[in-house]
Amino acid sequence: MTEKINWLNFYFLFLIWSSFSFAQSIPVNSTNNFKEQDSVSFYIDASKNALLNGDEQLLLLKKAISYAKNTSNDSLKTKHFSKLSFMFLRFNEASLFREINTETIVLAKKVKDSAVLAEAYWDRASFYNRQTNLDSAYYSYSEAQKIYEKQGNAFYSGRMLYNMALVQNKVRDYIGSETTTILAIERLKPLNKYKQLYQCYDNLAILSIALGEYDRALQYYDQAFFYINKMNNPKALVTSNINNLGTAYLSKGDYKQAIKNFNEVLATDSLQIKDPILYAKALNNLALSKIKSNDTLGTPALIEKSITLKDSLGDTQSLASSYFTMAEYHLYRKDTAAAIKNINISSRLARESSNNERFLESLALLTKLDNKNASLYANEYIMLNDSLQSEERKIRNKFARIRFETDEFIAENEELTEEKAVLSKQKQMWTGISIVFFMLGISVYVIINQRAKNQKLLFQQQQQANNQEIFNLMLAQKQKVDEVKRLEQKRISEELHDGVLGKMLGARMVLTGLNKKSDEQAILERSQAIIALKNVEHEVRSISHELSHSAYQKLNNFVNSIESLLSSAKSNSDINTVFTFNEDEDWDHLNGEIKINIYRIIQETLQNAIKHAECQNFFLNFECHEDTLVVTTSDDGKGFVLEKERKGIGIRNLSSRIDKLNGTWKIETEPNKGTKIVMTIPLQFNSNITDDTKERLQGV
Numbered sequence: 145m146t147e148k149i150n151w152l153n154f155y156f157l158f159l160i161w162s163s164f165s166f167a168q169s170i171p172v173n174s175t176n177n178f179k180e181q182d183s184v185s186f187y188i189d190a191s192k193n194a195l196l197n198g199d200e201q202l203l204l205l206k207k208a209i210s211y212a213k214n215t216s217n218d219s220l221k222t223k224h225f226s227k228l229s230f231m232f233l234r235f236n237e238a239s240l241f242r243e244i245n246t247e248t249i250v251l252a253k254k255v256k257d258s259a260v261l262a263e264a265y266w267d268r269a270s271f272y273n274r275q276t277n278l279d280s281a282y283y284s285y286s287e288a289q290k291i292y293e294k295q296g297n298a299f300y301s302g303r304m305l306y307n308m309a310l311v312q313n314k315v316r317d318y319i320g321s322e323t324t325t326i327l328a329i330e331r332l333k334p335l336n337k338y339k340q341l342y343q344c345y346d347n348l349a350i351l352s353i354a355l356g357e358y359d360r361a362l363q364y365y366d367q368a369f370f371y372i373n374k375m376n377n378p379k380a381l382v383t384s385n386i387n388n389l390g391t392a393y394l395s396k397g398d399y400k401q402a403i404k405n406f407n408e409v410l411a412t413d414s415l416q417i418k419d420p421i422l423y424a425k426a427l428n429n430l431a432l433s434k435i436k437s438n439d440t441l442g443t444p445a446l447i448e449k450s451i452t453l454k455d456s457l458g459d460t461q462s463l464a465s466s467y468f469t470m471a472e473y474h475l476y477r478k479d480t481a482a483a484i485k486n487i488n489i490s491s492r493l494a495r496e497s498s499n500n501e502r503f504l505e506s507l508a509l510l511t512k513l514d515n516k517n518a519s520l521y522a523n524e525y526i527m528l529n530d531s532l533q534s535e536e537r538k539i540r541n542k543f544a545r546i547r548f549e550t551d552e553f554i555a556e557n558e559e560l561t562e563e564k565a566v567l568s569k570q571k572q573m574w575t576g577i578s579i580v581f582f583m584l585g586i587s588v589y590v591i592i593n594q595r596a597k598n599q600k601l602l603f604q605q606q607q608q609a610n611n612q613e614i615f616n617l618m619l620a621q622k623q624k625v626d627e628v629k630r631l632e633q634k635r636i637s638e639e640l641h642d643g644v645l646g647k648m649l650g651a652r653m654v655l656t657g658l659n660k661k662s663d664e665q666a667i668l669e670r671s672q673a674i675i676a677l678k679n680v681e682h683e684v685r686s687i688s689h690e691l692s693h694s695a696y697q698k699l700n701n702f703v704n705s706i707e708s709l710l711s712s713a714k715s716n717s718d719i720n721t722v723f724t725f726n727e728d729e730d731w732d733h734l735n736g737e738i739k740i741n742i743y744r745i746i747q748e749t750l751q752n753a754i755k756h757a758e759c760q761n762f763f764l765n766f767e768c769h770e771d772t773l774v775v776t777t778s779d780d781g782k783g784f785v786l787e788k789e790r791k792g793i794g795i796r797n798l799s800s801r802i803d804k805l806n807g808t809w810k811i812e813t814e815p816n817k818g819t820k821i822v823m824t825i826p827l828q829f830n831s832n833i834t835d836d837t838k839e840r841l842q843g844v
Contacts, residue, residue: 183211184224188231198235205231209244222251226260229267241271262291262300273311276498282311299340302331306344318351319631325351342371342381349388358396365389380419383412387426394429399437406430416453421462424453428466435472443473464493464502471509484513511653519657519669573602651676675716682712702731702739709747710764717754725766734773735828741801742775742825749777749821752794757781757819771827778820783813 187208191201205228212224225248232241245268252261269284289304305328312321329344345368352361369385372378390405409415409426416423427450431443447470454463467490474483491506493499507524510517577595584591654673703725710721725731731739746764753762759781767774795811798821802809807825 184208184215184227187211188227191231202235202237205235218251218255219257222248222255222257222260225251226263229264233267233270238271238275241267245271258291258295262288262295265291266304269307273307278311278314282308285311298331299335299337302328302335302337303340305331306340306347309344309347313347313351313354316354318354322348322351323631336374338371338374342368342375345371346385346388349392353392353395358392361392361395362389365392383409383415383419384422387422387429390426390429390433394433394436397436399433402433403430403437406433420453420457421459424450424457424459424466425462427453428462428469432469432472435469435476438476440473440476444470447473460493461497461499461502464490464497464499464506467493468502468506475513480513484510487513508653511657515657519654523654648677648680651680678716679712702734702743705743706746706764709743709750710762713750713754713762718760719754719762720760721750721762721764723764726768729766729768731766733829738773738805738825738828741805742823745775745798745801745823746777748794748797753779753781753819757783759818768827773825773827775823775825776820778818780818783815783817783819785815786811786813 187204191204191208193201196204208224209228212221212228215221215224225244229241229245229248232244235241245264248264249261249268252258252264265284265288269281269288272278272281272284285304285308289301289308292301292304305324309321309324309328312318312324325344325347329341332340332344345364349361349364349368352358352364365385365388368388369382372381372385375381386405387409390402390409393399393402393405406426406429410423410430415426427446431446431450434440434443434446447466450466451463451470454466467486471483471486471490474480474486487506487509491503491510494502494506577598580598581591581595584594651673655670707723710723713719714721750762753759757779759779761780763776763778765774765776767776798809802823802825805825807823809821809823811819811821813819
């Protein structure tokens with residue numbers, strides 16, 4: 145320890161002496177700036193020494209920070225902080241990175257250094273991506289991409305788009321990730337950036353597998369292979385691509401071809417030494433393919449070797465996959481106890497490595513095999529699946545907002561470019577006219593006549609160009625609208641599939657687990673599961689009814705839908721419902737958004753009354769006063785202390801929906817005195833509503 149301290153003392157004395165000696169050779173008028181620049185660079189370079197440990201490297205970087213902060217030249221200071229921001233990405237000092245990175249962004253904006261600003265956002269995105277703060281990572285990549293796009297730097301713009309696509313893939317925004325990847329390819333292909341193009345097509349293949357489009361995935365892997373062969377040293381990537389092709393065939397169910405691919409990977413010379421992670425994955429993939437093809441000869445040895453390698457490498461996430469494959473093997477052998485044991489290990493490892501998909505698969509399989517704990521596993525599956533879907537939906541919505549802002553930014557830049565082009569054309573036109581006027585100054589009559597003709601011709605050409613440009617813009621806008629409609633239809637389909645199917649699967653798992661039981665508790669739980677299935681059926685019917693007309697603009701038989709909701713609640717619980725409204729009003733002509741949000745509010749308050757209020761009666765009343773609609777819900781339940789519940793999710797959702805409708809609301813409740821909610825909403829009507837109907841609803 146003493147020798148190490150002495151060495152460090154000597155090292156720092158040498159640094160000071162070197163800095164002082166070098167400074168003596170610099171002209172007096174540039175000494176200060178050069179000292180600042182040289183000292184910061186010197187300490188940064190010194191921190192890269194591989195012989196130093198992490199603490200020593202960090203100490204040198206902190207020394208560089210102190211010199212950078214004292215730099216008087218703002219442009220030079222900005223570049224110093226940019227280098228330090230990148231260096232601190234290697235360390236786990238999150239607070240120091242945030243401080244340096246934030247200062248870099250502030251300085252870059254101050255001196256208008258767009259190159260440094262883009263790099264700083266890139267550093268920030270990488271940091272957030274490592275921290276699994278995906279929405280912040282996506283936003284930072286997007287900010288960097290906008291800067292590179294504005295600079296005309298297609299290469300870095302394409303790389304940022306690829307990084308954005310990877311983040312979208314992590315939250316299962318597969319359609320969005322596919323679109324962003326294609327945008328990246330459009331920028332990279334003209335530059336012949338083969339490595340980046342290989343990565344893009346590899347991601348498209350992974351997305352296609354996730355969407356169940358296996359033949360398309362194989363085509364993308366072939367395209368990736370095409371770009372691999374154009375690279376200087378493609379051997380490692382070739383092997384990886386063959387393994388990826390194998391996974392595509394495995395997912396497709398072509399086990400014979402999958403086995404062929406994985407055997408080819410394992411036959412690669414010295415792969416276990418050069419890339420042990422890939423070797424271990426190929427072992428597990430081969431074993432799984434053999435099990436699926438009813439050939440278990442030698443599979444336990446393959447799986448055990450895979451487990452040993454992954455465990456030695458600390459690859460916890462992939463290790464969960466190997467234990468799951470071992471469980472598949474024991475299931476094939478009809479050894480349920482051994483299968484459950486391995487699934488439990490896989491489940492634990494998946495949870496530790498935040499591999500939620502593998503964890504859900506483990507829970508689903510445990511529900512089928514472990515009859516004793518089937519209900520427990522099913523409930524955990526439903527809760528985790530719903531939580532993940534909710535979180536992913538929120539992040540995808542944030543991505544959509546960022547993409548919308550980016551599109552607006554690009555449109556503004558295009559408008560500015562067009563304006564500059566028009567100004568440039570006008571300048572060239574007037575310059576040409578002036579030259580012609582000067583050269584043809586011999587005859588005033590000829591000059592005036594020729595100028596008039598030229599002006600008329602240029603005007604017609606400009607008018608024709610403008611008409612063509614307007615037509616192109618209209619065509620492009622129509623294409624964008626069609627694309628948005630297609631994506632929205634796809635999103636709604638995924639919402640129905642992922643949300644409703646997850647709930648039905650959970651109920652089915654509970655019923656499966658209870659199938660072999662006949663005690664009273666099992667009968668009661670089966671009854672509850674059947675009720676849950678009925679509720680899912682009702683929800684699907686309601687959603688399908690809402691989607692039957694474009695853009696949710698019209699909800700037919702609005703009052704009947706409300707009555708059906710109340711009737712369903714009455715039949716499934718002991719609560720009595722009372723609904724009062726003016727039958728002479730044409731409620732169906734209310735604006736579609738008002739009807740949908742009122743329906744959801746009533747649904748939420750009714751569920752709360754059933755679950756929490758312990759009431760006997762639930763009252764609902766619709767009234768129209770001039771230009772407002774008043775909706776009142778009340779119950780005779782136990783009520784609650786309002787101040788303690790103001791931050792609840794239910795009240796926040798209620799407030800959010802009323803705000804969307806530009807309305808107001810108030811709640812009256814006390815313990816043991818029931819709950820009353822009064823909502824006042826401005827009347828709005830469908831565009832095709834008649835004047836008669838509008839007047840009757842407004843009470844005119």
